[in-house]
Amino acid sequence: MMGLMVSEETRTESRTTMQPDIPGPPEQAGRTLRETSPARAWTTRLVILGIVLSALNLRPAITSLGALLEEVRDGLGMSGSVAGLLTSVPPLCFAVFGVMAPRLARRFGPGAVVCAGMAAIATGLLIRPYAGGTVGFLAGSALALMGIAVSNVLMPVIVKRWFPDRVGSMTGLYSMALALGTSAAAAVTVPMTEALDGSWQYGLAAWAALAAAAVLPWIPLVRDRGAAPSGRSDRSGPSDRSDGRQRHARDEAPALRITRSRTAWALAVFFGLQATAAYITMGWMAQIFRDAGVAASTAGLLLAVTMVMGVPLAFVIPRLATRLPHQGPIALALGACGLAGYAGLYFAPAAGAWLWALLLGVSNCAFPLALTMVGMRARTGAGVAQLSAFAQSTGYLISIPGPLLVGVLYQHSGGWGLPIALMAALMIPQMAVGVLAGRNRTVEEEAAAR
Template sequence: MRDDESLTLDLPATPHTAATQAATQAAPHSASQPAPPQPAAPGAGLPRWVRVLALAGLVLAAVNLRPAVTSLGPLMTEVRDGLGMNGTMAGLLTSVPAACFALFGFAAPRLARRYGPGAVVCAGMALITGGLLLRPFAGGTPAFLAASALALAGIAVSNVLMPVIVKRYFPDRMGAVTGVYSMALSLGTAVAAAVSVPLTHAMGHGWRLGLGVWAVPAALAVLVWLPLVRDRSAATAPVSTSAAAATGENGRITRSRTAWTMAAFFGLQGTAAYVTMGWMPQIFRDAGISAGQAGLLLAVTMVMGVPLSFVLPQVAARMRSQGPIVVVLGAFQVAGFAGLWAAPAAAPWAWALLLGVANCAFPLVLTMIGMRSRTGAGVVRLSAFAQSTGYLISIPGPILVGALNQSSGGWGLPIALMLALVVPQVLCGVLAGRNRYIEDEL
């Protein structure tokens, strides 16, 4: 995307601006009718300390968006034994994140309009803290699932609002700030995967304390977000009827082909990510690799996203179409799953690295969400629809993988399923990456 196009993305949805955009699309300005001056980007007039605090909040929130999931994968065997889970129930457990993200993600836009995105994200961090504190005290599978769902509800609303926060506070630095946020998310994901097993062994209290310790960084995030709770000036304010008509605000998001392809791409890449986070350590352990090394391998997969998540959004933001990046990431995904299928213990570090690159489809799709709408309100709608619908799409994948493993007694059939899903994932990603806006389709 060119630099001049980024300004178009960040215009606030006022009646004057909407009408100006409509007139600009209808006919070019003549010499006698020069274009009216454009208003400043919505985050340009904010005090520096507010933007610094928002950036710190974004980083801390991102760090806490995955440990509830990736701390569980390396300890799955211990959790299953401690709670008496079978393979299918464990597969259901790995699908709980997607189900919660879909269910609660749909509520995020309405909550943000009523209370402000800062307040909702702060509440989300508080839910993560509470859920992670309660999970170690679960005496059975239902209680463990309930505590996990509480934490995942907080992750869900925060997930949806992260692109909104970026567009609100950093409209002139969307690619760079998305990269920082994505890098922090990958770092939190990797650290949780790498140190959960060593922490469990070091503290000597079994898997429960090893999972509960991740409530500490979530509580820290709550403290940072508290000063932003009362800021309700995000780009989610209602617009007038004429402005909404001119910008497509009144159209149903389900009428947009770009929104559907974005949701499908989000769901399919999410399926691959949650299968990787939930089952890859178990695949390595079943191949004879120790639990500690399996956790390190998952950490390698996650840590690959740290540098790539910083660079990739900036590269994608400068491209008119993100399709080529989608294809490259799909090729890495095929290579990684093929290695797990053929010989998981032969070159485990290579398979972990390949899947780590493939998992960078997540920061890519976050960047694409911010680029496919002209207004902040449009980003809210697209983010909520694409993420919530996408997570619904991703729910069956981890469950099927667990069920196929249990029924077949091996990992060949589950991994073959994951290889087959790469084809529609790449196709939907290429279509979602085309240079167009959802407002034009509504």
């Protein structure tokens, strides 16, 4: 019910935004609308293109490395524990740099920050294979992950501001593109590396080209400092200016005491636990299959299958979530698939490899569910920005030990039994906090009540 109310409320605001009252004779108003509508439509299409291309680049830096982790370890002389540290770098960077995103967006505008983020991804992916040694590889990875971190946080904000009446569908499109980029990197990296003389450096650096392409749509939006996407004419009258001031005041409202909200904490923990599962999967699943006797190319395809499951489901789940008053049942269903997938990896990793990959792919769709709940659990764009930064930064901090601990357990136990048991155990609290985060309430209500 809350989702429907918010949708109706945002539809009304969107109509008000897209159809401003223009002073003067009717024919002058008609001319002004005809002059500004094409510009608005062009800018909206550009934003959609930017969202899709950016989403495609938010995971290849990680899954391409997962597909070639054994080659990178051999090439750089890494131990299992150091490789586990490498798989923990993404959530660490997301936590550290993600918290800066709202402040950067207020100063420079979200379009400029995402544009810079895509440039950082391209630069980091290009230099990290050739930086020399483990330290240089980590530094190049950190630069790319910094760009991913700020874009992660700002994508829900951009969706909420530009498409307030289509949060579910646009989040689904963004999540679907993210899943497509994730799975493509997992599937293509190994064959592409073989085609490039077997050099893992070439195989990893090639993804910089996709990130460079994602810079282009944001360049015209660099000067956008957060004004409403209405294409209002500077010739607007007093009523338009008053309405604009009211919206600006609403967007610049005092910061919420977000830590007073139980829903914000539940969403942060849910985000952290699903990120733990996702980064363990992206960093280690291909190695699990390879150690079980699966060929390297097939292991890469299995990881790609896990990631590609997010393409259709990432579009369906947000739309379904916005139509339900409580998103807890979705979190429970996804968690059950994860438990079944981990049980399969434990007892018969090679025999049922394709089925386990499918089940874990469904479970990993907790990410688009978390993004959708970020948009639903706050009333305003400013609230979404603050909740997104809090949930993602806190969540990624929570997720840091997981991949590292898996690497340590794997090295010292000599097998995958203990790491897989850890993954399954973490799924239980993820399901519990998913139910709490899915309750029909907003962080503004909870912060004001405490």
